[in-house]
Amino acid sequence: MDFFSWPPIAAILDGAYGLVTGLSATVAPFAGTLSGLLAVAMLTVLVRVLLIPVGVSQVRAEYARRRLAPQLAELQRRHSGDRETxxxxxxxxxxxxxxxxxxxxxxxxxxxxxxTLVYAIFTHATIAGHANALLGEHAFGAPLGTSFVGLTGAGAGVWPAMLVYVGVLALIAVVTTVSRRVLTLPQPEGSAAPAGMVRALSFLPYVTVLFAAFVPLAAAVYILTSTAWTVAERWTLRRLLDPARGAGGSARPTTSH
Incomplete structure (x- = not known):
């Protein structure tokens, strides 16, 4: 049984489908064939706006954890042999x-x-018993309901649509690189995390590029838009919530003493 055919989930999926199709119809007069892609980007922005309070909490917790780093390191030194304690x-x-x-x-x-909903919207031929019109949406000839991996196995006729997929994946990689360079804070004094481990974990976001290659183009566009939003939001919030600014100091990375 398809999980998305279960009545409560089907109703949620149908609501999300209605929102995307409504956004697409709204921008269609000036966006043309790009209306479906633009609707997904607009949905992403709407979701991220609603999550701004979560982002604020995340940045505040980030500064708080940096402030607590020396105490955490001391706890690890004292209780290294007793994980439960x-x-x-x-x-x-x-x-x-x-x-x-x-x-x-x-x-x-x-x-x-x-x-998950965006993925389901662009992979189901029927939603809540009616035909899925969004599966016919294209952007520069690239079907929004097909993944990069799926298109590579389609044989002839994939160009120039393939360029759209390659462009989206490349942009995700670029935004991820910007994120690593702009958002990675220096390790605070007394941090218990080994520098090598921190450096290795900083490459983890690149897994997103691999993931995006296996999902429909619409979901990849969601990932791209959300990742770009994250960079801009985190950069802005770090400067607005920096304890050094609040204390009347200059905007600089917070260090523990």
């Missing part, structure tokens, strides 16, 4: 400082249902 003391510290260790994951977790 270390976990307990770490959570006690987070609770005492009113810092969530999971705040950094909230924007990603909140978007997973949306990416």
């Amino acid at each position: 270390l976990a307990q003391k770490t959570m006690e510290l987070y609770r005492a400082e009113q810092v969530s260790p999971f705040a950094g994951m909230l924007p990603l977790l909140a978007q997973i249902p949306v990416v």
Whole structure:
């Protein structure tokens, strides 16, 4: 049984489909064949605007964790041989400082249902019993319901549509690179995380490029728009919420003493 045919999920999917088709119809008079792609980008922006409070909490928690880095390192030094006690003391510290260790994951977790819905919208021929008109949407000849991997296996006639997919994947890689360079903060003094591990983890976002190659073009456009939004939002919020600015100091990376 298809999960999206279950009545409650089908109703949610149908609502999302109606929103995307409504956005597409709104911009069609001036966007033409790009209306479907633009509708997905508009949906992304709408979701990210609603998630701005989550982004604010994430940046505040980020600065708080940097402030707590020396204390966390000291806890690891004291209780390195007792993981249960270390976990307990770490959570006690987070609770005492009113810092969530999971705040950094909230924007990603909140978007997973949306990416899933966009994926489902552009992979189902019927939605809630009616034909899916969005499967006929194209952008520069590239079908929004086909993935990069799917198009490569289609044989002849994939050009110049393939250029659209390559362009979207390349832009995701560029935005990810900008994110690594602009948003990666220097490790605070006393941090317990090895520099090599931090450097290795900083390459993890590139997995997004691989993931985007396997999802429909519409979902890849969602990923691209959301990633670009993340860079702009995080850069802005870090400067607005920087404790150094709040204390009347210059805007500089926060360090612990």
